[in-house]
Amino acid sequence: MxxxxxxxxxxxxxxxxxxxxxxxxxxxxxxxxxxxxxxxxxxxxxxxxxxxxxxxxxxxxxxxxxxxxxxxxxxxxxxxxxxxxxxxxSVDDTLRLYFLCAHPSLTPASATALTLRAMGGLTTRQIARAYLVPEPTMAQRISRAKRSVSGVRLDQPGDVATVLRVLYLVFNEGYSGDVDLAAEAIRLTRQLARMLDHEEVAGLLALMLLHHARRPARTREDGRLVSLAQQDRTRWDTQLIAEGVDMLQRALARDRLGEFQAQAAIAALHADAQTAGETDWVQIVEWYDELVRLTDSPVARLNRAVAVGEADGPRAGLAALAELDPALPRHTAVAAYLHERDGDMVAAARLYAEAARLASNTAERDHLTLQAARLNAAT
Known part of the structure; x- marks a missing residue:
């Protein structure tokens, strides 16, 4: 079969x-x-x-x-x-299911699980393995989600933004075990793009393609993370990059900017640079300004602080960072990087070690621990 x-x-x-x-x-x-x-x-x-x-x-x-x-x-x-x-x-039927699986009444976790089950055709066991939870737990989550949407009538236009957020959540889970969620999210978003002529659907698909193109260079053979600046760019998938850039340009030409188009524009500028030193950080800061205007997202502001540090110097980046909540995820790691760029190796090593303790996954924790050890060895 x-x-x-x-x-x-x-x-x-x-x-x-x-x-x-x-x-x-x-x-x-x-x-x-x-x-x-x-x-x-x-x-x-x-x-x-x-x-x-x-x-x-x-x-x-x-x-x-x-x-x-x-x-x-x-x-x-x-x-x-x-x-x-x-x-x-039955394009209309499938489109209704996208809106049903991403219904606002569902939690993000339930919406992603239901989308993978109904739209992706994955088994409960596969979804549980991908999210590293017991199969009975995932079965209960899916059952509750199905009960929640069973009585919902989709007699009004669906919320495209909610569907896209759910697909992006799936993409950001990456992959685990026998299910590659990043690839599955791309497949589902391609399907949605064929059914729905919408600039933000195109923007999300472009963003996914541009990020996915860098995947082969993101980790070493031993599983350790490789920072964007140190990645071997010859390993990036140029075909995916070209497809993503073309899709983004067509979306931007419609002059209805949304958050996923802005994020894709930033990813495209990274992909366009032959070396880390050739990155157009000034333009990236401008796109982050647009993204902050559109979303007022603390994460976007955090990433903007990094871009400001590259475009205008680490002191400017630290000043932008000082305006943000220190409890923000990755705030400490960004502070460590900017202090290192500013030449304060002692503070940077301390902050890298602190960020490692706060890391949410093993690969990130190991990467930050190595950065702290590298600076401690040099001082």
Missing amino acids: DEALVRDLIPGVIGVLVRRGASFAEAEDAVQDALVEALRAWPDDPPRDPKGWLVTVAWRKFLDGERADVARRNREVRAEHEAVPAASP
């Missing part, structure tokens, strides 16, 4: 069942049952129309579970009189 094909079909099949009258939870369960049957039947007798087969079997599974329900007959009559055949493209 072609796993990639099936994963692409799942959202549309769920969407057809929801449009016919099934709740989201009922539709998702029925499609999972149909997939189990497909695993048994397709190797010996592959269908000519995989989507039509899945819709037919999933709808039958749903009806089997609804035989005791008084509303069953009304649903069947409505389904029989639908004008759209099961095998026809």
Whole structure:
């Protein structure tokens, strides 16, 4: 069975069942049952129309579970009189599912899990492994999310911004075990971009591509992080960079700037520099100014302080940093870097060690610990 094909079909099949009258939870369960049957039947007798087969079997599974329900007959009559055949493209159905999985009533963790389950076609076990949580915990999270959205009627335009935030959360999880969440987020965002002509969808996809292009150079063979300035830029994926830049330029040409386009513009300027020394930090600061104007994000302000330190000198960067809350994640690491650039190695070593204790993951902690050890050895 072609796993990639099936994963692409799942959202549309769920969407057809929801449009016919099934709740989201009922539709998702029925499609999972149909997939189990497909695993048994397709190797010996592959269908000519995989989507039509899945819709037919999933709808039958749903009806089997609804035989005791008084509303069953009304649903069947409505389904029989639908004008759209099961095998026809269901872009609208899939788009509704994106908005449903990223519904504002869900927590970010629940929305990302539900998106991966319904839109990505991943199993509960795969999602649990990717997020490094027990499978029963993830199953409960997905079940609660499904119950939360089961009664939601999408009779109003969906919130594109919420969908994009959920996809970006998935992308930023990176990868773990047998599920590459960064690649999965790119696949889902490409799918969304084909369905929805929206400049911020294009901006997010461009941002993902530009970041993903640098992935081969981000870590050493032993797993240690490599800072952007020290990365081997010949290992960057130039094809992904070109695609991302082209997509960004077309989005910017529409003159409706959003936060993901601004972030992508910053990533494009990094990607455009042949060496770290050639980075156009002045223009990057200008884009961070736009990003702060759009979002007023503390994280954007923190990253802007780094850019100011590169463009105008470390003292200017430290001055910008002093305006921010020291409790902000990575604040101490940024302070360490700017103090090192300013020549205060003692303060920088102390701050690197402190930042290592505050790090949220092993790779970052090891990287900061090495920076502290390097400076301590030199003083």
